[in-house]
Every structure is written in C-alpha cells, then in structure tokens.
Amino acid sequence: MSDPVFTPDEMMSVVIARQVRDGETVATGANSPIPASGCLLAQRLHAPSTRVMVLGSRRHFPFHGDKEFFDFAQRGKLDLFFLGGIQIDARANINLHVLGDYAHPARRFPGAFGSGVLYYVAKRVILFRTEHSHRVFVPRVDFVTSPGVTPPGVARPGGPSKVVTPLALLSFNRDTATLELESVHPGYTADEVLENTGFPLPVRPDVHQTPPPTAEELSTLRGPVLDEIADAYPDFVARARAARA
C-alpha cells in the first residue's frame, strides 16, 4: 500500500462493523479482538441498539459463565457470531484442530471451543483470519472441526455468512455452498486475492473495491472502541496504539 493511513487490522474491524445490523444481538468468542472492536464500532455508529457480548470481558459479558452463553445461543437468540480457522476451505469448512492426520498430527491446535455448536446455531457466522494465504485457504481442510454445510435431517438454523481477511471480503453462497469474492480491500487487486487463495475462488458479478475506512470510523475505532476492549484484550490494544505511534 502506498499510503498506509490505516492498518490491516483496522480495515478488518471496519469491514466487520459494516456487517452488523442495528438491533442484532452479537457476540465474539475467545481470542477475537478484531471482531470485538468491529461490533463495538458498529454499536457506536450505525447500530446503536445492537447488543454486543464479548467473551473474556467482564464489562461486556452479561452471563454467569460460558455455559449460560451457549444455552442462550442454542435457543436461537444469537444473531451474529465470529469464528476463525487454522484452515478454511472452499465450502467454508473450518479446521481448528490439527494439521495433517488427526492421530499423528504435524501440528495440534487448541480445538473447537464450541464451534461445533455455534457455527450451527448462530443465525450468521462471519469467519475472520488475519492471514490470507495458501496455507489458510485450502481446497479441503485436514480436519472438519465444523462444517459449512450440514447433511439433511440435522437442525441448522444458522451458518456461514462472510469471511473477512486483510485482503478481501468473501461471501458464502448458500445455493452453491461455496465461498465467493465479494470485495477487495484498498491496496489490493482481485488477482492478488485469487493468487493468495488455495482454491479456485468464484468472483461475484458485482465484485467491487471495499470502501476504505472513513475518518469517523477510524477515529471511533482508535479512541472509544479501543478503550472499551482494553479489559479483555490489553495486549491487542497496546499493539494497536503502538502501531500508530
């Protein structure tokens, strides 16, 4: 980028914020400072009646424990949730468990942490990943921690909606059960996104450049929103502030 007036993390937070609809009940899970800042940014701008729950925050978490949060989500009360993926594939399957064979993995990761449930029950799930590369976006994940689509006869009120990376916004096409390129962030081209994706990524006919963060989005994100997530994500906030210093 020739004019780095915002960081990749800030672009991702802003893209996430724009996906939040006013009045929704949204939650962010473990190790999710970018979604948390995006949701709180939306609440301060276009979605003032949105209710935001941040796991790991005392200030923004109303429940008596994670179990109560899962009970709430399983009853269909959660409109929007966020998950990551060590690997994400063309069909929006996510892998949070292992690289390689499950019994003899090359690398082992912390595991599902509820994604085997929340990916089904949250009405919309946005996947996020701060790396857009062939090792993340693979043709087929090594282990399906949670699937993008579900066999018939299984209750699935929710599922994948979007994928947010430092390069682009992808959307999940429910008819074809595949990810597609929706918009390309400033500083990148569609070809660069396709080259860094490890499977053939269909391009939506209305593909466009992601509008850059506005001055209002950036000032709100850097000021009050960072203050709000500092109790849950002190290291992330310190890094974000250092990046601008």
Place this chain on the structure above:
Amino acid sequence: MALQAGASGVPFAAVPGLIGSDLMAVRDDFRIIDDPFAPERRVAIAPAIAPAFALVHALRADPDGNLIIPASGDDALLIQASRTVIATAEEVAPDATRTLTADERLVPGVYVDALAPAPQGAHPLACQSHYPTDAAHIRRYLDAAHDPQSFHAYLDAYVYGPADHAAYLERVLPEAAVV
C-alpha cells in the same frame, strides 16, 4: 452440556450441531440418535461428565464449607457435576460468607467435601478482586514447556521443590514483583 447432564444426574445430553463435524468420527463416545419426539430429525448425544474430583478456588469460605465464588464463570456447574469437591479459599472465616457483592455468588457447603485456606491460591491465574494473572510466570511456563528438560526443571522449581504453599509463594511472588 455434558457437565450439565452430570450436574442433573441424567445419563447423556443432546447437543445441537456436531453432525457433519469430523469430531463425530474421532470421538466414539459421541453418538447420533433419531430424536424420539421427531423421528425425521437426527441429534448428537454425549455422555454425562461427572468428574470424580473438582478442585476449585473460592474468594472466601466459612468453616461449614459455604463458598463465595465469582458470579461469572462455570465453577458452580463443575461443583454440581463432580462427585467430590475439594476447595481452597483466599480466606476462611466464620463471617466470610455473610455478605455478597453483585459479582459474587454463594455455593452451599453441602457440595463441599474438603476445604483449606490458601491465600494467593489461584496463582499464576487471576483471582477476582484480589490479584491479576501473573503473565510473566505464565510466559515462563510456556517457555519451559517447549522441551522435556526445561519442563522438568520447571516442575522441580515450582511444583515438586517447594515444601508447601507458603514456600511456593515465597518463590514466585518476589519473581512477580520484579517484572
């Protein structure tokens, strides 16, 4: 869900989702049944978890085993599900459980089998309204856990070495203070 089944004394829990995940293939204790009340629908089940022991650290306790724990968290569910509960507390005193703040809750002593006072007993983790996580110590553990030799050195220094809890605190607290 499985802990809740353990807490309720029922044999298994129906769990939303899961079907379609590779978890169903690698966990032979996760099963799929036809919902008996909606036979066209399939549902995952998991056996109840009823731990033999739960080890919990309370903010305060009284000699009858009544505990005050943080209101936010899943310790109360763990206590309900476990067959034997061993508790430690920052403070044990006859009047310690008489008043609660909004971010605390009471666990009745009928759940608790053993109790010991242990100031700083959550270290290196945080204890609500008492002390924060000792991040420097956790980084020390993470570094040590990279290879067996340094891991065993860590265990010797902090787990096997100190004669008791007071000796452990004498070792770790000065280290925390200098960071």
